[in-house]
Amino acid sequence: MNSRRNALKVLAVVAAAPVVDAQQHQHATPKSVPAAKPPGPKFFTAAEMDLLRILTDLIIPRSDTPGASDAGVPMLLDGLMKNSERLQREWREGLALLGPDFATLGHDKQVELLTVFSQEQDTPRSRFFHLLKGGTVDQYYSTREGLETELGWHGNTFLQEFEGCTHPEHQG
Amino acid sequence: MQIKKSPKVHDVLIVGSGAAGGMAAWNLTRQGVNVLVLDAGTKFKRSTFWSHVKPWEWHLRIDRGERPPQFFLDTKEQPYLTPKDDPFDLMRVWGRGGKTNVWGRVSLRYSDVDFAGPEKDGWEIPWPIRYKDVAPYYDKVDQLIGVCGGNDDQDSLPGSKYHLPPPAPRCGERLLQKAAKGMGISIVSGRRAVLTRDHNGHTKCHYCGACGRGCDVGAFFNSSDYLLEPAFRTNRLEVMDNAVVARILVDDKGRANGAQYFDRNTGEEHKVYAKRVIVAASCIDSTRILLNSKSSAHPNGIGNSSDVIGRYLSEQIRFHMYGFVPELMGGPVRNDDGIGGEHIYMPRFNHRDGRKHDYLRGYGMQFWNIGAQAGPAWAKHLPGFGLDLKQAVKKRFPALVALHPYGETLPRRDNRVTVEGTPKDRYGVPIARIEYKIGENERTMAKEMYDTAEAILKSAKAEILGFQRNNLDVNGSAIHEHGTCRMGTDPKRAALNGFCQSHDVPNLFVVDGAAFTTASEKNPTLTILALAWRATDYMADEIKRGAI
Numbered sequence: 001m002n003s004r005r006n007a008l009k010v011l012a013v014v015a016a017a018p019v020v021d022a023q024q025h026q027h028a029t030p031k032s033v034p035a036a037k038p039p040g041p042k043f044f045t046a047a048e049m050d051l052l053r054i055l056t057d058l059i060i061p062r063s064d065t066p067g068a069s070d071a072g073v074p075m076l077l078d079g080l081m082k083n084s085e086r087l088q089r090e091w092r093e094g095l096a097l098l099g100p101d102f103a104t105l106g107h108d109k110q111v112e113l114l115t116v117f118s119q120e121q122d123t124p125r126s127r128f129f130h131l132l133k134g135g136t137v138d139q140y141y142s143t144r145e146g147l148e149t150e151l152g153w154h155g156n157t158f159l160q161e162f163e164g165c166t167h168p169e170h171q172g
Numbered sequence: 173m174q175i176k177k178s179p180k181v182h183d184v185l186i187v188g189s190g191a192a193g194g195m196a197a198w199n200l201t202r203q204g205v206n207v208l209v210l211d212a213g214t215k216f217k218r219s220t221f222w223s224h225v226k227p228w229e230w231h232l233r234i235d236r237g238e239r240p241p242q243f244f245l246d247t248k249e250q251p252y253l254t255p256k257d258d259p260f261d262l263m264r265v266w267g268r269g270g271k272t273n274v275w276g277r278v279s280l281r282y283s284d285v286d287f288a289g290p291e292k293d294g295w296e297i298p299w300p301i302r303y304k305d306v307a308p309y310y311d312k313v314d315q316l317i318g319v320c321g322g323n324d325d326q327d328s329l330p331g332s333k334y335h336l337p338p339p340a341p342r343c344g345e346r347l348l349q350k351a352a353k354g355m356g357i358s359i360v361s362g363r364r365a366v367l368t369r370d371h372n373g374h375t376k377c378h379y380c381g382a383c384g385r386g387c388d389v390g391a392f393f394n395s396s397d398y399l400l401e402p403a404f405r406t407n408r409l410e411v412m413d414n415a416v417v418a419r420i421l422v423d424d425k426g427r428a429n430g431a432q433y434f435d436r437n438t439g440e441e442h443k444v445y446a447k448r449v450i451v452a453a454s455c456i457d458s459t460r461i462l463l464n465s466k467s468s469a470h471p472n473g474i475g476n477s478s479d480v481i482g483r484y485l486s487e488q489i490r491f492h493m494y495g496f497v498p499e500l501m502g503g504p505v506r507n508d509d510g511i512g513g514e515h516i517y518m519p520r521f522n523h524r525d526g527r528k529h530d531y532l533r534g535y536g537m538q539f540w541n542i543g544a545q546a547g548p549a550w551a552k553h554l555p556g557f558g559l560d561l562k563q564a565v566k567k568r569f570p571a572l573v574a575l576h577p578y579g580e581t582l583p584r585r586d587n588r589v590t591v592e593g594t595p596k597d598r599y600g601v602p603i604a605r606i607e608y609k610i611g612e613n614e615r616t617m618a619k620e621m622y623d624t625a626e627a628i629l630k631s632a633k634a635e636i637l638g639f640q641r642n643n644l645d646v647n648g649s650a651i652h653e654h655g656t657c658r659m660g661t662d663p664k665r666a667a668l669n670g671f672c673q674s675h676d677v678p679n680l681f682v683v684d685g686a687a688f689t690t691a692s693e694k695n696p697t698l699t700i701l702a703l704a705w706r707a708t709d710y711m712a713d714e715i716k717r718g719a720i
Contacts, residue, residue: 039235059557076231111558118557137552141565144228150562151569152505153544156226159379162510164340170347170499 043081059136071145094128182208185446187417190270192684193452194395195704201408203712210415213267221386253605260606261648269396278695279319279365285328286692293532296583297660299689300670309702317393318371321363329519336368344542344573345516351632359518365393366511381509418601419465426469428680434599448679455653455685459589460604475674484583486655486691490645493575493625495634500571508543531616535579536693544570577621580693657686672707679720
């Protein structure tokens with residue numbers, strides 16, 4: 001391995017980091033994906049997707065930052081259903097537990113019902129609550145909206161040095 | 173099926189190209205020995221690694237039908253058996269460099285607390301070597317591959333004057349160090365095979381924290397870039413790709429003289445011949461190959477007159493505990509990636525200061541994922557939902573501390589790998605059956621491990637994320653398999669001598685984790701490298717004097 005060439009390569013990469021970053025950001029915008037039709041859900045029905053938008057927003061609502069459906073969590077959940085009959089069954093049966101009118105209940109009633117689900121112990125309804133919550137939370141914080149905009153994560157980048165903790169009060 | 177027979181007789185045949193096989197190939201070729209390495213896969217191309225793909229870009233790429241490099245072997249391709257109630261997670265990387273492409277990089281020296289441990293407590297056979305035998309090789313390995321860390325010496329964790337500078341600790345790590353110090357527990361700079369400055373032609377780390385996806389600049393040790401590439405430059409190394417070894421072949425005197433392998437793509441059977449054979453296919457696969465190598469000279473598998481090969485499988489026990497430190501809650505979010513994984517380590521201390529415990533051996537602790545880390549898997553375990561949950565996650569995001577204790581598992585005769593009567597793989601070769609249980613000793617030690625981890629978190633005044641005691645990781649999860657072809661001085665109780673040479677078959681060596689007499693609580697790779705270097709120094713001398 002040629003050390004100088006590699007050293008130069010890394011220098012070039014570090015120098016170009018902001019540019020690389022900007023390109024990556026463009027990639028992250030769905031419209032920059034060439035000629036891709038906005039893909040529809042592959043597993044969930046339109047009615048189930050409507051329900052998922054409501055439910056995931058109940059778990060992580062919009063505040064001064066995007067909520068779960070803003071971040072595209074329902075579509076990400078749909079993607080998870082691929083190749084897992086177990087997940088497909090658990091989600092479809094779970095959504096059915098909400099009853100036919102859940103989407104038309106007011107927000108407060110929806111929160112109330114979901115709270116009941118969350119407080120039961122080891123029932124189908126409580127199991128679905130944890131499935132919904134786990135799925136929503138894991139997916140939301142893997143999106144740019146959740147991880148970068150909401151939490152302020154700015155890692156996985158090129159740094160010349162890692163400074164670590166600089167608080168004098170945390171030393172020794 | 174026609175068997176392709178290669179007429180060439182190689183000086184040395186090495187099965188496997190990971191830390192063990194790579195080291196053997198590098199050390200022998202530089203000493204003038206011609207080497208053929210059989211690798212079960214191909215080279216992983218750095219330019220294809222997803223090291224800098226952000227989590228949300230990951231989704232888009234998958235949607236477009238792309239896939240990151242598939243390092244880990246699909247169990248469907250090469251199955252193994254376990255009893256229904258005793259699962260064992262076996263992680264294998266078939267391909268140039270093996271698991272070192274994605275390893276955890278923790279590079280701890282064993283000490284005589286480890287090497288002399290069995291002699292002291294009388295559990296199973298003693299190691300045939302001591303720290304003084306291995307120390308010069310640890311020094312050489314540190315200098316060759318580049319290991320960052322402190323030069324702080326403890327009886328259970330030697331330092332090294334060859335360590336590269338350690339990375340600065342993250343805030344959460346500093347706070348844990350401080351909290352543990354208040355309890356009389358020392359947490360030191362970790363020892364990690366990550367370059368904190370340019371070293372031997374390899375570029376230094378750029379702190380992107382994505383080492384688990386493979387390093388796009390090769391800033392941490394991997395066998396392919398650090399050992400095999402220099403070995404190629406001697407013109408004495410040949411590597412055969414996609415060669416899945418089934419058996420070691422023997423001559424009419426029972427000496428190793430080659431290997432039977434199958435082409436991973438075509439299934440075609442091949443045989444290659446060599447004057448000496450080194451098995452380095454990682455613990456379980458090496459064991460499977462040895463046990464399947466039956467002949468009239470070796471009816472119980474090659475080198476196995478002692479019947480210890482396959483037995484004494486020793487992994488490690490492990491669990492995870494998380495908390496949030498008050499000083500960092502709601503504070504600014506820092507880039508906590510560092511060198512990926514922890515910058516600190518808690519060496520074993522349970523043997524000191526007259527501490528009493530009713531179990532043998534000990535445990536240490538790692539601390540990866542401290543601070544603001546992508547993919548906060550803990551978030552879903554916070555209570556409630558809605559705005560309160562969203563705010564609770566945000567507040568805790570910079571404040572995560574994570575404790576991962578590792579404990580030694582005693583070697584037991586019935587924790588074993590066998591191939592008798594197992595189904596056959598796609599090449600018609602019996603697969604491995606892994607029967608492995610932890611015992612009362614480990615369960616007792618785990619109690620103290622939980623107590624220690626919880627006490628450190630309490631001392632740090634951390635809010636502890638709910639955990640269940642006895643929720644140990646599935647066996648195998650530490651990916652630290654040892655012991656199934658162990659070294660020892662007594663040929664009746666050990667398969668190898670202290671130089672990883674078979675007691676039964678002098679021209680056969682086994683240089684991976686299988687050769688370890690005990691597992692210890694430590695990550696084995698640095699010791700595998702040191703022992704493989706030492707074994708092949710000995711082997712090169714034996715070749716020169718015509719003994720093998």
